[in-house]
Amino acid sequence: MTVTIRDVARAAGVSVATVSRVVNATGQVTEATALRVREAVRRLDYVPHGGARSLTTRRTHVIGVVLPEMYGDFFSEIIRGVDRAARPAGYHVLVSGSHSDPAETMAVLQALHGRVDGLVLMMPGPGLGRLDRSLPRRTPAVLLNGAGATAHPSLRVDNRRGARLAVDHLLDLGHRRIAHVRGPEGNADAAERLLGYREALAGRGVAADPRLELPGDFREDSGYAAAERLAELVPRPTAVFAANDAMAIGCLAGLRARGLEVPEDLSLVGFDDVPNARYLAPALTTVRVPIAEVGSRATERLLRMLANPTEAGGEDEVVVPTLSIRESTLAARVAVSRASH
Amino acid sequence: MTVTIRDVARAAGVSVATVSRVVNATGQVTEATALRVREAVRRLDYVPHGGARSLTTRRTHVIGVVLPEMYGDFFSEIIRGVDRAARPAGYHVLVSGSHSDPAETMAVLQALHGRVDGLVLMMPGPGLGRLDRSLPRRTPAVLLNGAGATAHPSLRVDNRRGARLAVDHLLDLGHRRIAHVRGPEGNADAAERLLGYREALAGRGVAADPRLELPGDFREDSGYAAAERLAELVPRPTAVFAANDAMAIGCLAGLRARGLEVPEDLSLVGFDDVPNARYLAPALTTVRVPIAEVGSRATERLLRMLANPTEAGGEDEVVVPTLSIRESTLAARVAVSRASH
DNA sequence: TTGTATGCGTTATCAT
DNA sequence: ATGATAACGCATACAA
Numbered sequence A, B: 001m002t003v004t005i006r007d008v009a010r011a012a013g014v015s016v017a018t019v020s021r022v023v024n025a026t027g028q029v030t031e032a033t034a035l036r037v038r039e040a041v042r043r044l045d046y047v048p049h050g051g052a053r054s055l056t057t058r059r060t061h062v063i064g065v066v067l068p069e070m071y072g073d074f075f076s077e078i079i080r081g082v083d084r085a086a087r088p089a090g091y092h093v094l095v096s097g098s099h100s101d102p103a104e105t106m107a108v109l110q111a112l113h114g115r116v117d118g119l120v121l122m123m124p125g126p127g128l129g130r131l132d133r134s135l136p137r138r139t140p141a142v143l144l145n146g147a148g149a150t151a152h153p154s155l156r157v158d159n160r161r162g163a164r165l166a167v168d169h170l171l172d173l174g175h176r177r178i179a180h181v182r183g184p185e186g187n188a189d190a191a192e193r194l195l196g197y198r199e200a201l202a203g204r205g206v207a208a209d210p211r212l213e214l215p216g217d218f219r220e221d222s223g224y225a226a227a228e229r230l231a232e233l234v235p236r237p238t239a240v241f242a243a244n245d246a247m248a249i250g251c252l253a254g255l256r257a258r259g260l261e262v263p264e265d266l267s268l269v270g271f272d273d274v275p276n277a278r279y280l281a282p283a284l285t286t287v288r289v290p291i292a293e294v295g296s297r298a299t300e301r302l303l304r305m306l307a308n309p310t311e312a313g314g315e316d317e318v319v320v321p322t323l324s325i326r327e328s329t330l331a332a333r334v335a336v337s338r339a340s341h
Numbered sequence C: 001t002t003g004t005a006t007g008c009g010t011t012a013t014c015a016t
Numbered sequence D: 001a002t003g004a005t006a007a008c009g010c011a012t013a014c015a016a
Helices: A005-012 A016-024 A031-044 A050-057 A073-089 A102-112 A128-134 A159-172 A188-203 A220-232 A245-257 A275-279 A291-307 A335-339 B005-012 B016-024 B031-044 B050-057 B073-089 B102-112 B128-134 B159-172 B188-203 B220-232 B245-257 B275-279 B291-307 B335-339
Strands: A062-067 A092-097 A118-122 A141-144 A154-157 A178-181 A239-242 A267-272 A285-288 A317-319 A322-324 B062-067 B092-097 B118-122 B141-144 B154-157 B178-181 B239-242 B267-272 B285-288 B317-319 B322-324
Touching: A005 A016, A005 A031, A016 A031, A050 B050, A062 A073, A062 A102, A062 A291, A073 A092, A073 A245, A073 A275, A073 A291, A073 B073, A073 B092, A092 A102, A092 B073, A102 A118, A118 A291, A141 A291, A154 A159, A154 A291, A159 A178, A159 A188, A159 A239, A159 A267, A159 A285, A159 A322, A178 A188, A178 A220, A178 A245, A220 A239, A220 A245, A239 A245, A245 A267, A245 A275, A245 B275, A275 B245, A275 B275, A291 A317, B005 B016, B005 B031, B016 B031, B062 B073, B062 B102, B062 B291, B073 B092, B073 B245, B073 B275, B073 B291, B092 B102, B102 B118, B118 B291, B141 B291, B154 B291, B159 B178, B159 B188, B159 B239, B159 B267, B159 B285, B159 B322, B178 B188, B178 B220, B178 B245, B220 B239, B220 B245, B239 B245, B245 B267, B245 B275, B291 B317
Parallel strands: A062 A092, A062 A118, A118 A141, A141 A154, A154 A317, A178 A239, A239 A267, A267 A285, B062 B092, B062 B118, B118 B141, B141 B154, B154 B317, B178 B239, B239 B267, B267 B285
Antiparallel strands: A092 B092, A285 A322, B285 B322
């Protein structure tokens, strides 16, 4: 059915070895025979079978990207970053979502064995321990935001630092009653951001108030829901730090639905700086993570590991976020608490 | 190095055929030997090599998705839709961007030969002709928004209808001076939307004005730039129809930067209904395309073709968009033209 | 029920 | 410079 290297060899009157040589430009071939081969290739419309090729070369030229979800700006930016680094190097990208489920992640990793040369893996939940035993001999991998306690090279965002940046900014503006919309339970990134939030408050002597730590799951809807709860707190917080932009966006919509203006009534800070953050009204103040760059750097690291297997051992690279101050934060109205307006 | 089926066979004291049988649950195997095999699998931590397997089965269980870009909400939604349909069926997803370049697209398609079982392909530019000659015998494929003139099954969005929906809405609101921010030159979707825009105007006897057709390239920046030109037109349009949401978002920001309020000063309509459209301020009125569903349906179609090769011939499915009316459109101030306010 | 042997489409080794 | 042929890791038809 499909035309193979044999067909070409027969048509050109040469051996398969010769065809392989001219197709891959490896080894010496007379220009005359090379011409005949190329002609046959063209006539038969021959295209090498990637799968078969990679069986012998032991290189698939595919790298796998396993992410918790395949939804939203954040992950699409990661994928874009991976692609940007992979394609120029001749690699394709196989994407897969794990739904943050350790078991599903393991299943995916197994299914990917023999289909990819390496992995860029984001696994913010638990189950990283099992990973070390199951993955390493199998396939080179670079972790994104691993919990840290793993033998794999990883690229991590300094979430605590980022969160402190956000909350310090709010504190600097005079806010004291600052709420936090948390990420999902058991998510390492979320845990670190929560920690940073608490640290920043403690650093200024602001007492922690558990009621200000609202649950969330990194999705817009949960931000919206948090806004509803926020609106009813008394006294109402004057600022909110959402653990990611998606929730901040939902929060913004929820506050607006409640008749609350950002930043006049409440200041709002997000985390990630997704592409849309700057296009919101008000433009969102947020902790900037160069998301696509995280994907690219992880991929470049992986590519290096593939090219040079001894490079496997590795210090973690850490990405330091910055703060993008835009329009969603404003100085607290200091008079309000004393004079009650 | 890597542990193969042979190692397992040896360790369990059986033949490779038997190992294959128990691993794939095919054929009859005594429970006793099955147990021995499973034990060996576990002990050696054996995982089948996907690439090798697919060489014999002639099934990679991977479907390729080739899109013009890998940037933005739209494509990430497509990918999500594809994944949603593919994964439950046991398929993985290989993504690739073509930069809307026919030559690059062809290169990608060749590289994917033997790596994927089928393709979901979006190729809005020219070069579809070459596709028919180069792709079909190679790999089953479903086109997204192909220019229509192709032998492949395809799933197309009724762009003209969608555009008419948008512009009719504006006309119904009393707007007459309606600008359009176009998509990229040579892009089929963009061309159809422009056509729909013109048709809708003509349908109400509104004379076309070339100066109201502003250039764009589907990206936010070009929407922003268009807003700047818009602001300087005299008389200023009272409404804008952007050929996609990304440009509408950019347009919104650009108008705001110019001190123009949406919808008070100008009404704005987008196209696509990306997830973020509803979270803008004002929430964007836009032509709703069930983007993820387009990806899913295309994938399901492809999966059917793979399961039943005779199904290859196909009528085009067409997705009919609807209008999501939100906050960015408002009735034209009728008095303004007569009484000059 | 289990094993042997062949083939999947290529590349790579070793001759010639 | 070119050709035979053995892997690559697995599934499967055929034997036993």
